[in-house]
Ligand SMILES: Nc1ncnc2c1ncn2[C@@H]1O[C@H](COP(=O)(O)OP(=O)(O)OP(=O)(O)O)[C@@H](O)[C@H]1O
């Protein structure tokens with residue numbers, strides 16, 4: 001079977017200028033990040049002091065057991081949720097200091113987000129869902145260019161024949177790919193994705209992986225992905241592992257930095 005062609009050679013002017021990053025400085029800077037939630041009488045500490053920064057163009061996989069705080073962290077990075085204390089800076093702007101309207105603006109220009117649960121609008125087709133960030137952005141370029149980019153992205157995730165379908169007519173994996181295409185529409189400098197291959201079979205998971213790698217490489221997108229998928233994590237330049245709301249290891253591919261990771265199950269020697 002022939003796999004889809006992933007070339008994304010559509011370069012619409014006007015859509016491409018959004019959210020350009022400066023040449024230096026971290027794209028994401030996380031300092032002393034904590035998140036607690038009250039549930040009845042008890043306070044649950046979900047994140048207990050997280051520090052790291054992500055350079056422009058890095059591809060970082062966030063790993064860790066279910067409940068370790070990965071989705072909570074990603075939501076804080078995107079400004080979808082407020083930290084109890086600590087800060088997140090995106091491209092030099094501390095988002096926790098921003099008023100809601102300012103935050104929405106920065107978020108819209110800086111971040112593409114893929115939710116663990118897709119969050120597609122049921123009354124919009126796949127194509128319309130992908131175009132949603134475009135509709136919400138005020139300094140957008142030509143509509144035709146936006147539509148061309150949306151079509152190219154849907155094509156690249158293997159959904160050429162599904163553009164006019166509504167979410168209910170799509171499988172979980174197809175909806176996930178629509179969500180992924182949507183996240184990249186405005187060429188945001190940062191894409192955050194929660195389990196982007198979590199509901200895909202190995203063939204489609206590989207397609208999505210190739211798309212992510214290509215966009216990371218060709219568009220210089222900074223990628224932070226939550227994943228349990230070893231195939232996906234293996235391609236990341238860096239892996240940050242959470243346990244009980246703390247970073248327990250932060251390793252670049254081939255080297256180990258940050259806290260020493262205790263050797264896991266089995267011996268892994270040799271490099
Ligand atoms: N609104 C909430 N109220 C209370 N506890 C919450 C809330 N949201 C998350 N939690 C708890 O915080 C912890 C971290 O949740 P989170 O969703 O970040 O985990 P995760 O690492 O993404 O897990 P998974 O791999 O299953 O998606 C979990 O123990 C969860 O039960």
Ligand SMILES: [Mg+2]
Pocket residue numbers: 070071072116194
């Ligand atoms: Mg999660």
